[in-house]
Amino acid sequence: MTLSDPHQLATVLEGLLLAAGKPMSLERLFELFEEHERPDSGVFREALGILARSCEGRAFELKEVASGYRLQVRERFAPWVGRLWEERPQRYSRALLETLALIAYRQPITRGEIEDVRGVAVNSNITKTLLEREWIRVVGYRDVPGRPAMFATTKGFLDHFNLKSLDELPPLAALRELEPEPQLALDDEAEVPEGLQARADLALQEEGEAAEPREETSFRSLLAELDTMELGLKTDFDDLPEPESEPEPEALEADEPEPRPAADD
Structure with a gap:
């Protein structure tokens, strides 16, 4: 030959x-x-x-x-x-996919920054799953109090989604088309039962000026937030220093972050 x-x-x-x-x-x-x-x-x-x-x-x-x-x-x-395989393909939660999307489009990004965009705390099992599947990795630590880990995607992530580089990620406009239009659960003109309306009015009076609880960011809002970050996406992290060992728990106690809303299931 x-x-x-x-x-x-x-x-x-x-x-x-x-x-x-x-x-x-x-x-x-x-x-x-x-x-x-x-x-x-x-x-x-x-x-x-x-x-x-x-x-x-x-x-x-x-x-x-x-x-x-x-x-x-x-x-x-x-x-x-x-x-050919009896096992059904694994289905991932919306929380995991949104977290992965944020890491892919805004890397390097910390867990706290992900929570700021999504409006809810990131369940530790989500990052654990993504790390175990080798779709993300720690590329360093943010130079702020607590030194939070910064996450970025890996070649394994690109291989799994059939991509050669991050430049082949679909534009956010294409992802937005996949989001269905919100459907109203109730007819806007439907009459509210008198007893129910009275209890709602009473609850509002008792709350007074109390702050409303923060709602989880919708997928459409999340994409809009990503729109502003799409340009200038960092795709190479070879210039970053090797990640240091994670700070000892004692070092984090002084800068313990504010409690966040309940985590996703």
């Missing part, structure tokens, strides 16, 4: 990517060839182009994601391919 021939090299790369079962970077593919047989980078890229074209009209495709190249089933075949 002549590996300097891009057509023959394409078949070798196809076998490697099928066997790997995960994205392979160009550098890693280089390492799989002995030095004396290794083609130059131009031949590699030409071979990858040939492999990609050979997948046209087939059920799988060559896709470049953040971690490298992989062969994967095309998305339109997911309804049938998904039946």
